[in-house]
Amino acid sequence: MQNRSLRADDWAAEALRKYSDMVYRLAYAQVRNRTDADDIFQEVFIRLVKSSPEFESDEHMKAWLIRVTVNCSKTMWLSSWKKRMVFWEDKDLNRIPAEEAPAGNEALEEALDSLPVKMRRVIHLFYYEEMSVDEIAEALSEKPSTIRSQLTRARKLLRKKLIGEEAKRRVQG
Amino acid sequence: MFKDDYRKMNETITPGSELLKRTERSMEEIMNKKDAKRVSAKMALALALAGVLALTGVAFATGAVESLFGWFRDWGYSTTADIDQLNELADSGFEAESQSTQYNGNVSAELVQAYYDGYQLIIGARYQEGASKVILGLEHDALAMTRPDDPAFCATKHEPGGVYINDDGQIPEKSKLLPPYIIQWMTDEQIAAFEKMYAENGEAGVVLYTAGASDHIAVEGDDQNRLVPEDDHQNMQENGVMLRYVDFGDLIEECRDKEQLTVTLLMGEGVSAVRTDKDGIWVAGQPLGQLEFPYVVRKNEQDTTMLYGSYENDVYSAKAEVRVSDVSTRVIVDVTQPAEWLEARSDPKQWKTVEFIRMLYVVQPDGSMVSFDGMPTENGAYRWETALDLIEGQEEIRIRPYYSISGYQESEDIVISLENGISSVK
Numbered sequence: 001m002q003n004r005s006l007r008a009d010d011w012a013a014e015a016l017r018k019y020s021d022m023v024y025r026l027a028y029a030q031v032r033n034r035t036d037a038d039d040i041f042q043e044v045f046i047r048l049v050k051s052s053p054e055f056e057s058d059e060h061m062k063a064w065l066i067r068v069t070v071n072c073s074k075t076m077w078l079s080s081w082k083k084r085m086v087f088w089e090d091k092d093l094n095r096i097p098a099e100e101a102p103a104g105n106e107a108l109e110e111a112l113d114s115l116p117v118k119m120r121r122v123i124h125l126f127y128y129e130e131m132s133v134d135e136i137a138e139a140l141s142e143k144p145s146t147i148r149s150q151l152t153r154a155r156k157l158l159r160k161k162l163i164g165e166e167a168k169r170r171v172q173g
Numbered sequence: 174m175f176k177d178d179y180r181k182m183n184e185t186i187t188p189g190s191e192l193l194k195r196t197e198r199s200m201e202e203i204m205n206k207k208d209a210k211r212v213s214a215k216m217a218l219a220l221a222l223a224g225v226l227a228l229t230g231v232a233f234a235t236g237a238v239e240s241l242f243g244w245f246r247d248w249g250y251s252t253t254a255d256i257d258q259l260n261e262l263a264d265s266g267f268e269a270e271s272q273s274t275q276y277n278g279n280v281s282a283e284l285v286q287a288y289y290d291g292y293q294l295i296i297g298a299r300y301q302e303g304a305s306k307v308i309l310g311l312e313h314d315a316l317a318m319t320r321p322d323d324p325a326f327c328a329t330k331h332e333p334g335g336v337y338i339n340d341d342g343q344i345p346e347k348s349k350l351l352p353p354y355i356i357q358w359m360t361d362e363q364i365a366a367f368e369k370m371y372a373e374n375g376e377a378g379v380v381l382y383t384a385g386a387s388d389h390i391a392v393e394g395d396d397q398n399r400l401v402p403e404d405d406h407q408n409m410q411e412n413g414v415m416l417r418y419v420d421f422g423d424l425i426e427e428c429r430d431k432e433q434l435t436v437t438l439l440m441g442e443g444v445s446a447v448r449t450d451k452d453g454i455w456v457a458g459q460p461l462g463q464l465e466f467p468y469v470v471r472k473n474e475q476d477t478t479m480l481y482g483s484y485e486n487d488v489y490s491a492k493a494e495v496r497v498s499d500v501s502t503r504v505i506v507d508v509t510q511p512a513e514w515l516e517a518r519s520d521p522k523q524w525k526t527v528e529f530i531r532m533l534y535v536v537q538p539d540g541s542m543v544s545f546d547g548m549p550t551e552n553g554a555y556r557w558e559t560a561l562d563l564i565e566g567q568e569e570i571r572i573r574p575y576y577s578i579s580g581y582q583e584s585e586d587i588v589i590s591l592e593n594g595i596s597s598v599k
Binding site (some may be wrong): 025042045048049050108109128 | 175178180182183186187188189192193197200203204
């Protein structure tokens with residue numbers, strides 16, 4: 001009988017070490033607050049050890065983690081009353097504190113907030129994880145044409161929003 | 174340009190160290206539980222006492238879980254005790270303190286199972302979340318919150334139909350005049366009435382009083398909210414029903430060994446106001462308070478066996494307590510610590526320069542290690558504790574300190590024998 005634990009050479013510990021930032025950032029990109037991102041992060045890695053899938057390669061594991069992170073984020077969106085009960089005064093409590101965020105990105109943060117979650121997801125995988133449209137489509141079980149169209153629409157919306165912010169700043173300035 | 178900005182923004186978004194530690198611990202626990210063939214803690218003890226250590230493997234049937242102990246079994250808790258019997262115990266071990274399991278008809282919190290043996294409290298609960306009141310129209314005072322020109326309030330604004338595009342398979346889109354997290358609390362008739370109001374007036378409003386399960390469950394004796402559940406498994410069903418199984422772990426002294434405990438399920442209540450006009454959908458909300466659903470949970474007659482062990486040298490002393498019940502085996506170790514240990518523990522820079530007990534481990538029969546959780550006590554000592562599954566053929570529980578510089582110290586093992594039911598110290 002072999003008792004597995006998270007030793008340095010353990011596959012699960014390795015997965016946590018290697019993909020923790022990726023999973024966390026993808027979760028945050030979708031839910032846009034730390035509390036929910038924390039919950040999703042933990043759930044993803046718990047699912048990993050509970051189901052212990054047989055991975056053919058690192059890329060396979062990465063794709064699995066992306067898929068499960070996306071699924072957990074969807075569940076999070078649906079799951080709890082408190083997540084959907086928008087108490088205005090609490091809205092910003094779980095955001096990345098301003099001092100931790102690089103300066104000058106408020107407009108980008110706001111623009112991202114205004115995007116539907118599926119677009120934020122695709123934007124993140126494309127621009128941060130540098131995945132191709134085909135890779136994203138495969139990881140999310142979508143058609144490449146769907147991903148391409150989401151990406152195009154997201155870019156348009158972001159451009160519109162960011163240009164709007166810039167124009168506002170100019171007027172105010 | 175966008176790519177650079179986006180990447181730069183994301184560099185600061187990383188999981189915190191506490192989250193990483195917590196996740197690693199959870200993963201470790203699950204892996205240990207998954208791979209170890211478990212036998213009932215009590216059965217292992219009883220058979221060890223009888224000198225019969227050649228235990229037969231115990232197969233667990235797993236599957237859909239609808240009960241407290243079925244859930245426990247699937248989550249790898251050590252129990253081969255009669256699940257039906259334990260469930261029967263949990264079915265009848267409580268009663269509602271009042272009739273108030275429902276609030277305004279369609280919001281409720283109900284205790285469905287409870288197990289309390291004096292040391293451990295585990296409950297199963299069912300929450301029905303929903304709107305207790307939905308008021309259509311533009312007259313309600315709460316709608317003032319949605320006026321963006323009122324400096325007292327801020328409202329979040331959505332573009333009608335523009336923000337919530339429902340092709341994620343999330344929430345069926347019923348109206349472009351309301352966001353989905355509001356729509357879910359409304360009936361089709363109410364949504365239709367809202368749309369009609371908008372079509373006729375160019376403006377429509379609705380105020381909703383909603384309630385949802387609180388993260389907190391109040392337990393009598395835990396006046397300062399020190400009781401943090403060890404496991405809190407929440408399962409969201411359809412139509413706002415949430416099933417929840419909570420193991421409070423090691424109870425604080427104030428909750429131990431009582432004839433009965435009052436356990437109060439809580440729901441948070443809030444009001445949301447939505448006003449939709451030609452410029453957008455304006456949403457604002459406020460929390461209102463808490464709904465309480467109290468239950469009395471009676472102590473059951475289940476046996477708990479206590480075992481003890483200790484170790485002492487010139488520098489420190491350690492006392493171990495092992496509690497074995499049908500449901501779990503729990504190990505608690507109190508270690509005294511000199512002042513320099515106390516200081517070094519809180520300063521990672523000293524971990525390579527000051528020799529002190531940094532961790533405790535339980536050495537499993539196969540040689541693998543299960544780490545403890547530790548925290549300082551009020552009297553300056555350090556308390557370590559963990560839940561443990563006894564493993565087939567296990568004759569003893571062995572606890573080993575891990576020093577900051579020299580690592581494991583086998584010579585300071587605390588060994589608690591399961592063979593004769595008493596502790597022995599190496």
